[in-house]
Amino acid sequence: MALELHPLEQFKTAKLIPIHIGGIDASFTNASLFMCLAVVVASALVILGARRRDLVPGRWQSIAEVSYEFIAKMIDDNVGHEGRQYFPFLFTLFMFVLFGNLLGLTPYGYVFTGQIIVTFALAVVVFIGVTLIGIIRHGFRFLSFFVPHGVPFVLLIILVPIEVLSYFIRPFTLSIRLFANMMAGHTMLAIFGGFVAVLGIAGILPLSVDVLLIFLELLVAVLQAYVFTILSCLYLRDAIHLH
Amino acid sequence: MDLASAKMIGAGLACIALVGAGIGIGNVFAALINALARNPAAQVTPFAFLGFALAEATGLFGLAIAFLILFVF
Numbered sequence: 001m002a003l004e005l006h007p008l009e010q011f012k013t014a015k016l017i018p019i020h021i022g023g024i025d026a027s028f029t030n031a032s033l034f035m036c037l038a039v040v041v042a043s044a045l046v047i048l049g050a051r052r053r054d055l056v057p058g059r060w061q062s063i064a065e066v067s068y069e070f071i072a073k074m075i076d077d078n079v080g081h082e083g084r085q086y087f088p089f090l091f092t093l094f095m096f097v098l099f100g101n102l103l104g105l106t107p108y109g110y111v112f113t114g115q116i117i118v119t120f121a122l123a124v125v126v127f128i129g130v131t132l133i134g135i136i137r138h139g140f141r142f143l144s145f146f147v148p149h150g151v152p153f154v155l156l157i158i159l160v161p162i163e164v165l166s167y168f169i170r171p172f173t174l175s176i177r178l179f180a181n182m183m184a185g186h187t188m189l190a191i192f193g194g195f196v197a198v199l200g201i202a203g204i205l206p207l208s209v210d211v212l213l214i215f216l217e218l219l220v221a222v223l224q225a226y227v228f229t230i231l232s233c234l235y236l237r238d239a240i241h242l243h
Numbered sequence: 244m245d246l247a248s249a250k251m252i253g254a255g256l257a258c259i260a261l262v263g264a265g266i267g268i269g270n271v272f273a274a275l276i277n278a279l280a281r282n283p284a285a286q287v288t289p290f291a292f293l294g295f296a297l298a299e300a301t302g303l304f305g306l307a308i309a310f311l312i313l314f315v316f
Contacts, residue, residue: 180306
């Protein structure tokens, strides 16, 4: 490749504090650092925002209130009233993914949501949790989720395996969607960034493309956090209401 | 054909996936404009952005494969 910096270099994890427990490599990497940062920033935003409870909210309090109401409304619209008890989890999920995406866009930032294992772990937690909720709420009747209503018996032989497959493929699509968005976006930024220095004065062109791409990436960062949360909401609705 | 040129061709072919994403995103926003022109009070914009994100993601799967072919293997 003619590019000086490898575009996928930014996704490399670097061990900051090597820790080995038994045979397991549990080192504190830059991915762990940015996960901690995302937790700290999100917690600080909400805790500090909710500290002064003015009747007319200031800027910080507005941010905390808007993000709270955003998720609360999303759950009310998509899951219904029974979904309210899962608000803490979904709110945490949204804030974690959102600040993971946004911190990745800062200079010298590291985007941990661009690691397939991180998004896959999040998606598997959602998947297992939602399945357990469905089984606990409905018991054996949960299996009727895989049988569409009002379909002739002959078609069921084809439809039930498809329904089962589409259910078990959910954690993969959920994780790959977020991972591919962040990975492709950041790689694209790095590729256009690599052209800037090489082209000399004409480098202003890829630079302006990069500036526009940053705006698209900001949109995508917020949108993908939203999509990840709303899809978790929809899966939760399926588990609670069974179609 | 040597490996390097095969990689280039493969990455180019993987980018064809973006055709579908382009059609999908165009459809989503065309439908949004249609809906808002017929009924400006319609509360459909959040759904449009959800559809945009889902359609864009499918194209990005192909783009991610192209990047993987180019830079990883």
